[in-house]
Amino acid sequence: MQGVFITIEGVEGSGKSTQLLHLSERLRRLGLPLVVTKEPGGTALGREIRRLLLERHGSGETWCAEAELLLFYADRAQHLETVIRPALAEGKVVLVDRFEDSTRAYQGASGVAESSLDRLSELVLRGLRPHLTIMLDMDPETSLQRVEVRNLSLGAEFAETRFDEAELDFHRRVRNRFLAIAQNHPNRVALIPARDPVDQVEAAIWLRVAPLLRNAGFGVD
Ligand code: TYD
Numbered sequence: 001m002q003g004v005f006i007t008i009e010g011v012e013g014s015g016k017s018t019q020l021l022h023l024s025e026r027l028r029r030l031g032l033p034l035v036v037t038k039e040p041g042g043t044a045l046g047r048e049i050r051r052l053l054l055e056r057h058g059s060g061e062t063w064c065a066e067a068e069l070l071l072f073y074a075d076r077a078q079h080l081e082t083v084i085r086p087a088l089a090e091g092k093v094v095l096v097d098r099f100e101d102s103t104r105a106y107q108g109a110s111g112v113a114e115s116s117l118d119r120l121s122e123l124v125l126r127g128l129r130p131h132l133t134i135m136l137d138m139d140p141e142t143s144l145q146r147v148e149v150r151n152l153s154l155g156a157e158f159a160e161t162r163f164d165e166a167e168l169d170f171h172r173r174v175r176n177r178f179l180a181i182a183q184n185h186p187n188r189v190a191l192i193p194a195r196d197p198v199d200q201v202e203a204a205i206w207l208r209v210a211p212l213l214r215n216a217g218f219g220v221d
Pocket of ligand 1: 103
């Protein structure tokens with residue numbers, strides 16, 4: 001049996017981590033063969049790349065857009081080769097926190113040309129697409145406010161506790177790109193309003209996941 005490939009996407013603060021946790025616990029309780037993983041950082045080497053991408057460098061230097069793009073794809077290539085493709089070949093359910101659509105949304109919003117994204121995607125994905133993408137949608141004003149509150153309560157040293165107008169504008173572009181992806185791939189992408197109560201969002205996700213698993217031959221109610 002071929003596995004089932006599910007990705008979960010959304011802007012920061014959209015409740016992605018909570019929903020991913022609830023969904024993976026549910027699938028585990030059902031006894032499904034499950035791999036839960038994330039990008040960037042789904043492999044040991046990928047975690048090194050994640051650190052390079054997300055931690056501020058002591059020198060103050062930041063990645064130019066193309067270098068950043070290549071690092072995200074290097075992480076993805078390793079992840080696909082060593083985790084995702086093998087698990088799918090073994091017939092497992094693979095649940096990934098962020099994937100290709102994040103690159104399209106975030107790096108696209110940073111100004112990377114669509115043609116560059118297409119070429120790298122062809123090289124790294126070689127036609128592999130998720131069977132289902134859960135896309136949690138929320139306006140960035142609300143989602144970033146949630147992130148600010150969370151970072152303040154964590155006392156995070158480097159995390160942002162106040163997003164300025166330019167960042168808000170960037171996240172608006174990211175959201176619009178996610179929405180365009182959902183519109184262009186209606187069969188693959190389930191666009192789910194994420195401002196609803198957690199239980200309601202969870203139920204909406206399950207409505208899309210359960211039939212997919214049933215069709216793939218897994219016994220779920
Ligand atoms: P992470 O801490 O995993 O954030 P979140 O909890 O929001 O998923 O950080 C991942 C960050 O990397 C997030 O800001 C989105 C960004 N990202 C890209 O810009 N491009 C990509 O291809 C991926 C996978 C993530």
